[in-house]
Amino acid sequence: MANFLVWVVWFGAAFACLVSALAVVSFRNPFYSALALIGNLASLAVLFLLLSGEFVAAGQVLVYGGAVMVMFLFVIAYLGDKSEESPWSGGPSWQVVGAVLAGGAILAEVIVVVGLKAGDFLSSPHHVGRAFGSPASVGRLFLTDHLLAFEVTSIVLLVAAVGGVVLGSHARRTEEPSLESRARA
Amino acid sequence: MHGPDIQWYVILSALLFSTGALGVMLRRSPLIILLSVEIMLNAANLLLIAFSRLHGREDGQIFAISVMAVAASEVVVGLGLIVALGRRNVELDVDKLRTLRG
Numbered sequence: 001m002a003n004f005l006v007w008v009v010w011f012g013a014a015f016a017c018l019v020s021a022l023a024v025v026s027f028r029n030p031f032y033s034a035l036a037l038i039g040n041l042a043s044l045a046v047l048f049l050l051l052s053g054e055f056v057a058a059g060q061v062l063v064y065g066g067a068v069m070v071m072f073l074f075v076i077a078y079l080g081d082k083s084e085e086s087p088w089s090g091g092p093s094w095q096v097v098g099a100v101l102a103g104g105a106i107l108a109e110v111i112v113v114v115g116l117k118a119g120d121f122l123s124s125p126h127h128v129g130r131a132f133g134s135p136a137s138v139g140r141l142f143l144t145d146h147l148l149a150f151e152v153t154s155i156v157l158l159v160a161a162v163g164g165v166v167l168g169s170h171a172r173r174t175e176e177p178s179l180e181s182r183a184r185a
Numbered sequence: 186m187h188g189p190d191i192q193w194y195v196i197l198s199a200l201l202f203s204t205g206a207l208g209v210m211l212r213r214s215p216l217i218i219l220l221s222v223e224i225m226l227n228a229a230n231l232l233l234i235a236f237s238r239l240h241g242r243e244d245g246q247i248f249a250i251s252v253m254a255v256a257a258s259e260v261v262v263g264l265g266l267i268v269a270l271g272r273r274n275v276e277l278d279v280d281k282l283r284t285l286r287g
Contacts, residue, residue: 010193017201030217103207133246142247160258
């Protein structure tokens with residue numbers, strides 16, 4: 001019974017995941033696309049919970065669904081209405097056909113590789129304890145075995161923050177003289 | 186593992202990844218291209234966590250968290266670029282952005 005319930009939750013989350021991903025790709029308005037991506041991230045968090053990745057699921061909702069997507073929505077609102085044509089409108093162009101073929105090729109490659117090569121290697125999952133994926137055990141791994149990854153991640157975040165500041169201040173510096181010259185004229 | 190085997194996760198992740206790749210190739214708005222890149226990164230994350238569960242080791246989850254941090258920094262830089270473009274009143278269309286010169 002519990003197994004059946006897991007399958008039901010899995011199919012619900014997987015379906016929501018795929019539908020919202022397609023919605024992100026096909027909505028005309030970027031604002032709706034960003035909202036659909038929040039749904040996608042939330043259903044992925046459900047899948048992470050099924051895989052006993054509790055800490056990653058919480059991080060997904062907090063960091064992705066919260067912080068990153070709020071930043072996206074702010075920028076989209078700041079830029080105003082930037083709707084474009086739906087990619088499916090206006091008949092099949094060579095670009096659309098090529099993109100669909102390339103996407104299908106990636107999909108077929110992965111499925112063929114998994115089906116032919118992986119086969120039986122993948123069907124014996126290990127049993128894991130209750131602490132698997134908890135914040136305590138993930139944190140312990142982060143500070144022991146993967147300390148280098150932890151430090152590198154912090155440097156990446158620092159560089160990205162500096163880059164964001166530089167991009168923002170550069171845009172302002174080049175904007176001001178044009179305003180002054182316009183006022184002088 | 187109760188419920189679906191790893192194959193189901195691999196197929197779902199492949200579907201998600203190709204959807205994201207389709208978005209990157211089809212759309213012209215850099216905002217939606219960034220959102221599609223997020224979908225692709227999340228497909229990779231799903232696979233990392235699925236295999237981490239399969240092998241009963243948490244290293245994959247560590248890697249998934251690192252991917253999340255990389256995605257966050259990518260969004261910061263990408264949105265910074267888009268805002269800089271928007272301030273210059275450049276049309277947000279990657280087919281028409283031909284110069285990167287400041």
